[in-house]
Amino acid sequence: PMLSMIRNYRNNTIIQIIFLILSISLCLILLTKSLVIQPVHALLEHTRAVGKGDWNFIESIPAGDELGELAKAFNDMTGKLKKNQEEMDKWAATLETRVEERTREIKEMQTVLCRSEKLASLGELVAGIAHELNNPLTGIMIHASLISNDPRLDEELMDDCRTVIYEAGRCSKIVKELLDFARASDSQKSRLPVSRAIDRTIALIEHNADFRDIEIAKEYDPDLPEILMDASQIEQVLINMMINAGQAMPQGGKLLIKTGLNASKGHIYVRIEDTGCGIPAENIEKLFDPFFSTKGHKGTGLGLSVSYGIIQSHGGEIEVSSQLGKGTVFTITLPI
The missing domain is CATH 3.30.565.10 (Histidine kinase-like ATPase, C-terminal domain)
Structure with missing residues (x-):
């Protein structure tokens, strides 16, 4: 009987130890799953989501331990990546407009430059022509005025003489405008x-x-x-x-x-x-x-x-x- 009791006690003890080991193992598995596997899985899923352009933050990992700090670091990284992506999207959306504006500015600068070069080259040419025309025109106007005031002039020719004076005056005005266009006089500012x-x-x-x-x-x-x-x-x-x-x-x-x-x-x-x-x-x-x-x-x-x-x-x-x-x-x- 004594041996039987010892065997029963031993068997019960072994069963209890096995049950205790299984219980502790189950608890460790559950704790490991809850505290390690699930947070790591959440981090892994978050990493994959970020790779696909989903910028949601991790909210399922409690703070306070190393994995919580890691999740916080992941959230900070996600926030910065999201901000950078938004800036890049914004920049890309306005890139075409910026290129068009820059192209327009360049065209305007080219137009101004071409116009300035044209004005400079024409100015030199016009100045020479205007000076050459000015002298004979002055002589024509002076002599035509003298002739129109001469009492010996036939009345029938008076209108023709006035026409000569008028047209010469108009030519003189054009020459003056040409000289104004070509002249590079110092401004008195x-x-x-x-x-x-x-x-x-x-x-x-x-x-x-x-x-x-x-x-x-x-x-x-x-x-x-x-x-x-x-x-x-x-x-x-x-x-x-x-x-x-x-x-x-x-x-x-x-x-x-x-x-x-x-x-x-x-x-x-x-x-x-x-x-x-x-x-x-x-x-x-x-x-x-x-x-x-x-x-x-x-x-x-x-x-x-x-x-x-x-x-x-x-x-x-x-x-x-x-x-x-x-x-x-x-x-x-x-x-x-």
Whole structure:
């Protein structure tokens, strides 16, 4: 009996030990699965998701241990990757626009450069021709005036003589414009308010027949600083542009002269807006080309070329926008 009891006790003990071992093993497996395998699996799934572009953060791993710190590091990495990806997507989305803007800027620079080179080369040629024409024209005008005042002149020839004087005067005016276009005279610049040049220009042109039915309005920025400019040259530019605006409104309209400051770009602007017939799109690029005119025999096509050269010599720019039937806007920018 004693041996039987010992065997039963031994067997029970073995069974209990085996059960205890199995229980501990099961607990260790469950703990390992909960604390190690599942978090590692979550990290693995998260890594795969990030590789596919899913930027969700890990939320299933409790903080406080090494795996929690690893999950936090993964979340930080995911956040940075997401931010970088968003920046790259944004940059890629605007890349085409940036390329178009840069291309347009390059084309504008090329246009300005070609125009400047054209003006320089034409200036040298025109200067020589104008000087050669000026001397004989002066002689023609002087002698024609003397002949017209001679009492011995036949009355029948008086009209012809006046025609000679008139046409010679017109040629002289064209030669003067050619010389103005070609001349690279030193500017006499001083710091002055641009509004003064505008007011003087308006006083000169407002009684012109072209402005009889045109309302002239002014909108000046009262805080506009004085700028370094040659007042007479700036007035010449303003006269050219205002006369063009008046001739574009034969049935009347409104001429608005507006000034303003662009402090961020370091310049002021003078905007001349009319409600005239507008300029065809194909002519916009040619406006500042020498001898280009939409007025036929009435113009030499040098007014805007001279204006462009003057503004360029002041370090400024001229921009044009126009709509057929609605009007044209010339914007002059000058550095402060």
